[in-house]
Amino acid sequence: MHGKSITYENKRVFIGIDVHKKTYSVSSISDGALLASVTMRADKENLVSYLISKYKGADIYSVYEAGFAGFGLHRRLIKEGINNIVIHPAAIGVSSNDRVKTDKRDSKKLAMHLSGGLLSGIFVPSQNQELSRLLCRSRYQYLRSRTRLRNQIRMRLHQFNFIPPEMDQKLTKGFIQSTIGLLPKDLRFDIEQKMETWEFLDNRLGTYNKKILSSGNSSDLDARYLTLPGCGTLTARILATELGDMYHFSNEKALYRFTGLTPSEHSSGTKLRRGKISKQGNPVIRHTLIQLAWRAVGKDSFLAAKYKTLSLRIGRNKAIVAIARKLIGIARSMFINNTTYKAPVKMS
Numbered sequence: 001m002h003g004k005s006i007t008y009e010n011k012r013v014f015i016g017i018d019v020h021k022k023t024y025s026v027s028s029i030s031d032g033a034l035l036a037s038v039t040m041r042a043d044k045e046n047l048v049s050y051l052i053s054k055y056k057g058a059d060i061y062s063v064y065e066a067g068f069a070g071f072g073l074h075r076r077l078i079k080e081g082i083n084n085i086v087i088h089p090a091a092i093g094v095s096s097n098d099r100v101k102t103d104k105r106d107s108k109k110l111a112m113h114l115s116g117g118l119l120s121g122i123f124v125p126s127q128n129q130e131l132s133r134l135l136c137r138s139r140y141q142y143l144r145s146r147t148r149l150r151n152q153i154r155m156r157l158h159q160f161n162f163i164p165p166e167m168d169q170k171l172t173k174g175f176i177q178s179t180i181g182l183l184p185k186d187l188r189f190d191i192e193q194k195m196e197t198w199e200f201l202d203n204r205l206g207t208y209n210k211k212i213l214s215s216g217n218s219s220d221l222d223a224r225y226l227t228l229p230g231c232g233t234l235t236a237r238i239l240a241t242e243l244g245d246m247y248h249f250s251n252e253k254a255l256y257r258f259t260g261l262t263p264s265e266h267s268s269g270t271k272l273r274r275g276k277i278s279k280q281g282n283p284v285i286r287h288t289l290i291q292l293a294w295r296a297v298g299k300d301s302f303l304a305a306k307y308k309t310l311s312l313r314i315g316r317n318k319a320i321v322a323i324a325r326k327l328i329g330i331a332r333s334m335f336i337n338n339t340t341y342k343a344p345v346k347m348s
Contacts, residue, residue, distance in 0.1 A: 008058035015051060015062035015082075016110025019069045027107040028055070029115045037108060042069075044076045051082060063114045063121075065089045071124050085114075085121025088281070092119075122281075123248060123258055133284075135215065136238050139208040140284045146201040153194050160187055173198070212237055221245060224334055227341040228327060229303065230295025235288060239331070242285045246332045255332055260286045261325045286324075293324035302343045303327075 011030055018025040024042050028035040036054070040046055051060055062077055062084045077084035092113055113119050125133070154171045157163045162179055163171075176195065180188055213234060221240035225231055231239075249255040256262045260281025297307040303323055310319035334340060 008055045011055075011058045013055045013058040013060050014111050014115035015060060016107040016112070016114060017047070017062060017064040017073075018107040018110065019064050019067065019073065021068070025107040026050070027111045029108075029111045030058070032115070034108065034111075044073050047073070048076060048080050048082070052080065059083070061114060063087060063110050063119055065091075065110075066122060071127075071130065074124055075127070085119065086124055087119050088122055120257075123254075129244075132215075133241055135208060135212050136241050136284050139205065139212065140287065142201055142204050142208065143287070146198065146205070149194060149198055149201065153191060153198075156187065156190060156194075160184070162187075209234055212241075224340060225331065227334070228292065228296065228331060229300035229341065229343075230292055230298065235292055238284070238288050242282060242288070243328075243331075245335045247335065249332065252329050252332065255328060256281075256325060258282055258285075259289060259325075259328060261289070261321060261328070289324040289328055290320060293320050293327055296327060297323060300343055 008030070013028055013030045013035070016027045016029075020042060022042050023039050024047055025037075025039050026047065027037040038050075040050065051062070060082045062082055064073065064084075064086060066086050066088055071086065074084050074086050092109060110119075150171050153176065154163065157171075157176075157179065160183075162183065173195070176191065180191060180195075183191060215237075221244065222233070222236045225236035225239045226233070246255060249258065253262070258281045260283065262281075293303075297304045297320070303326075306326070307319050307323050310322050313319075314322075330341065
């Protein structure tokens with residue numbers, strides 16, 4: 001018995017794609033009903049062919065999480081007329097009774113949230129923009145590795161009581177060199193090996209810094225960022241590379257979401273509480289802005305006064321995040337209004 005073929009003409013079909021190295025888990029929803037949930041090999045052309053042939057005539061909307069696969073799949077889906085968005089992996093929470101992770105469950109959840117209009121896509125750069133950011137991203141990875149290594153050395157020295165309990169400042173090479181002769185043989189060997197790695201990472205960072213600076217081709221962007229207090233040539237180059245002129249951000253909220261400087265929100269009944277920053281955005285630009293904010297409060301009296309007031313009320317870390325958020329909001333305004341930085345008389 002042959003049933004009537006299903007038509008999707010003028011219907012909206014929502015697709016959740018859970019992307020893995022070897023497979024795609026794909027779930028489809030339309031009019032609130034689950035249409036299909038399949039697993040296929042991870043091949044862009046295979047997926048496009050499946051969606052176009054199975055849901056012929058439909059308006060297809062799809063979503064997947066940002067990750068190792070990058071944006072190649074997104075660009076292919078868009079080229080085929082499929083309305084795809086890419087979301088941050090932390091954009092969909094996990095409830096306490098739904099902690100078992102399965103590919104099909106993840107793809108169904110993506111499709112369900114997409115069909116309910118609950119998802120917002122992140123900004124997807126062009127391939128050229130993505131390539132231009134490669135050096136900044138690799139530099140940040142080395143920077144993180146150096147920070148982790150410094151923390152490992154600190155923990156070792158603290159473990160064997162070679163760091164005084166009251167010492168809370170950043171561990172320096174000078175302090176380690178002044179201490180290393182006092183260490184027991186095995187501990188000294190361990191620290192010396194780690195110090196060699198530290199030296200290697202410093203050299204790598206220096207090489208990337210030079211390359212990033214020499215690759216600058218947006219002098220007008222750099223020059224405008226350089227007017228921000230505390231902003232040096234490397235920071236300006238990173239901001240120009242990662243953010244450009246910021247015209248692609250429709251408003252400050254979208255900009256803050258991209259940088260991850262938006263406070264996280266927790267709802268309980270009718271109450272909404274704001275917590276730490278979401279960190280769902282770009283870690284490279286967030287780190288750069290936090291470092292810039294620390295320098296800015298030492299350079300600009302208005303920002304210093306604002307930071308002092310905030311830190312007494314909400315603490316130093318939250319206060320510096322607020323300054324970073326304010327700084328990047330001011331920078332966006334500079335580009336929109338074709339101006340350079342001027343210290344505000346009053347900051348809200």
